[in-house]
Amino acid sequence: MRGITAFSAVAALWLASASTGIAAPSLTVLCGVDETWCAAMKTAYEAKTGLEISVTRKSTGDILNQIRAEKTAPTVDVWWGGTGDTHLQAGSENLLEPYQPAHERDMLPWAQNFFAMSGGRSAGIYAGALGFAYNADLLRELKLPAPTCWKDLTDVAYRGRIQSGNPNSSGTAFTTLATLVQLFGEDEAFRYLAALNRNIERYTPSGAAPIKAAARGETLIGISFMHDAVTQKQAGFPLVIVAPCEGTGYEIGAVSIVKGARHIEEAKRFVDFALSPEGQGTGAASGQNQVPSNAKSTLPLAAPDISMIKMVDYDFATFGSPDERSRLLRRFDAEIAATN
Structure with missing residues (x-):
């Protein structure tokens, strides 16, 4: 009976495809970068391979939740983009498939370290520093001081004028x-977040949304990755980009194959392309400014110089732990989100 049911399901799928004239995609990708880069990568990969693939853009936390929910019957082959600590969480939950990419030896040291940390389940494809940016025209109009540090953002002058992502859905915000x-240490950080919360106009589902809102003048300050702010500034928006004086963190964006992927060989081929200079070049070609992980890739001219920014020694092992992520999110929801 199970065999008949399975055959019927396959037949129904074939008939549906035949009747609509739409071929089933040869690969399904969830994309955690900007929509324009998702589209550029899809176009480039299809042109190179002659295959039709499905690429859907989602926030990083939402991708993790989907992969968790589908772990017994995955509908996704590849998770491309989004913050690496979230990929590490998925790997530690045995949701990702180990794979040795073709270009792993060409990776910069920080990407090689990340690959080793993931147990060979995730490969770093780009890096970017966290920061914030403000709309210079709006700041001038409101006659407000220019913020230069994280703690400046708690000033009452910015009440209701800051947007940040929601860490439950946004990898940037986490x-x-x-x-x-x-x-600052955990307790001091949560005291800071409570003070910042009084100035937050909105927590957005997407991590790039705050900087886009600041660019358009819909809010004064957006907290985001600096490369996203550079992209908006290049588009002509009056943003001033700030690397906070206390120091800041950074992301390693990653690519991973989902455990149980239906198109495993094509998934491996996609990962190899994502790590190649050609694949990584789709970022700069679509106006993105992350630092690529392949040493042979061309650095976007406007990419922030990470070596000149005061950085924390970001602990990917700790904050890539599912238990630590869940604990911090519960505390955020209880102490910060619940007060809105």
Whole structure:
């Protein structure tokens, strides 16, 4: 009976595809970077391989939740982009498939370290520093002081004028939370977040949304990765980008194959492309400014110089732990989100 049911399901799928004239995608990818880069990567990969693939953009936390929910019957082959600590969490839950990519030896040291830390389940594809940016025209109009440090953002002058991501869905915002804990210590970080919360206009589902809102003048300050702010500034928006004076954290964006992927060989081929200079070049071609992980890739001209920014020694092992992520999110929800 099970065999008949399975055959019927396959037949129904074939008939549906035949009747609509739509071929089933040869690969399903969840994308955690900007929509324009997701689209550029899809176009480049299809042009190179002649295959049709499905690429869907989601926030990093939402991707992790989907992969968790589908662990017994995955519908996704590859998770491409999004903060690496979230990929590490998925790997530690046995949700990802180990794979030795073709270009692993060409990776920069920070990417090689990340690959080793993941147990060969995730490969770093880019890096970017966390920060914030403000709309210079709006700041001038409101006659407000220019912030230069994390603690400046708690000034009453910015009441209701800051946006940040929600760390439950946004990998960027979880990196912010983890960065503040590492900078100030956990209890002091949560006291800071409580003070900052009084100035937060909105917690957005996406980590890039705050900087886009600041660019358009819909809010004064957006907390985000600095490369996302550079992209908006290049588009002509009046943003001033700030590397906070106390120091800041950073992300390693990653690519991973989902355990139980239906198209495993094509998934490996996609990972190899994502780590190649050609694949990584789709970022700069679509206006993105992350630092690529392949030493042979071309650095985008406007990419922030990470070596010139005061950085914390970001603890990916700790903050890539599912237990630590869950604990910090519960505390954030109880002490910060619940007060809104």
